[in-house]
Amino acid sequence: MEEAIIRTEGLKKSFGDVQAVKGVDLAVEPGTVFGLLGPNGAGKTTTIRILTTLLEPDEGTAVVAGFDVVRDAVLLRPVIGLAGQFAAVDENLTGLENLEMVGRLYHLPKAEARRRAEEVLERFDL
Numbered sequence: 001m002e003e004a005i006i007r008t009e010g011l012k013k014s015f016g017d018v019q020a021v022k023g024v025d026l027a028v029e030p031g032t033v034f035g036l037l038g039p040n041g042a043g044k045t046t047t048i049r050i051l052t053t054l055l056e057p058d059e060g061t062a063v064v065a066g067f068d069v070v071r072d073a074v075l076l077r078p079v080i081g082l083a084g085q086f087a088a089v090d091e092n093l094t095g096l097e098n099l100e101m102v103g104r105l106y107h108l109p110k111a112e113a114r115r116r117a118e119e120v121l122e123r124f125d126l
Contacts, residue, residue, distance in 0.1 A: 003066070005030045006051065010060035013046050020046040023060070033124070052082045096121060 004027035011024040021043040028034045036044045049055040051064055053073040062069040067076035093101065096117050103113025 002030050004028055004063075005032075006034070006062075006064050008047075008051075008060060008062045011047065011050060011057050011062055012059040013043070013050060013055060013057050021050070021057070048082070052080060053077055095126065 006028040008024050008026050013021040050057050099117035100113045
């Protein structure tokens with residue numbers, strides 16, 4: 001079995017008296033499409049912020065792509081990405097057009113941006 005691409009053990013984070021993340025343990029295998037679901041206030045956003053090095057946990061460990069999110073944050077950041085719920089560049093464009101535009105913003109040639117956008121949509125059956 002491959003090592004998990006995301007692994008947390010005993011992850012905790014509090015804000016004052018509010019315990020936002022209460023001992024999260026998880027392991028996500030490489031190639032998995034993973035969704036973090038739960039009600040408002042369950043700690044989803046805080047967990048994602050920890051996994052993406054935007055917050056440090058109070059306790060526990062988190063390793064993403066082989067990098068400890070606290071100790072190796074500078075090395076981890078170039079190999080991950082984060083898109084919030086309002087990820088569209090332009091709400092009037094289709095998903096394909098938005099992906100192409102992002103590719104062009106990264107200076108990809110037009111044909112390459114389209115090819116890669118189509119590849120992403122196909123990979124996720126969209």
